[in-house]
Amino acid sequence: MLLAIIARPYTRWRSLLVLAMAVAFAAVLVIPFLQEFFPLQLVGTTAPRAAVGLAAAAGLLLEAIWIGTRRGAPTRPSLRWRNRDERPGVASGRLFRRATVVFGSGH
Numbered sequence: 001m002l003l004a005i006i007a008r009p010y011t012r013w014r015s016l017l018v019l020a021m022a023v024a025f026a027a028v029l030v031i032p033f034l035q036e037f038f039p040l041q042l043v044g045t046t047a048p049r050a051a052v053g054l055a056a057a058a059g060l061l062l063e064a065i066w067i068g069t070r071r072g073a074p075t076r077p078s079l080r081w082r083n084r085d086e087r088p089g090v091a092s093g094r095l096f097r098r099a100t101v102v103f104g105s106g107h
Contacts, residue, residue: 001059
């Protein structure tokens, strides 16, 4: 769930990553060899249901915290300027200062 929240905004490869992690986790739960490799035993039906419920509740809590901390936060500034004069250094007529280094001049 945390990976799904952090992977936003979803792009094709991020969506595939979240899907691959979910499929891998499901595979570990149902394939006996993987259950033995990762010492994992599902006992009964109550514990797995409780675990899924707790994970869903934790995911909702994380989502609420994520939304709450983002609300009112400044948006990410754009890396592009509307016109050339808004760029730093352009008002003085030069975008970057150049420094000349002369090696072996003896001065």
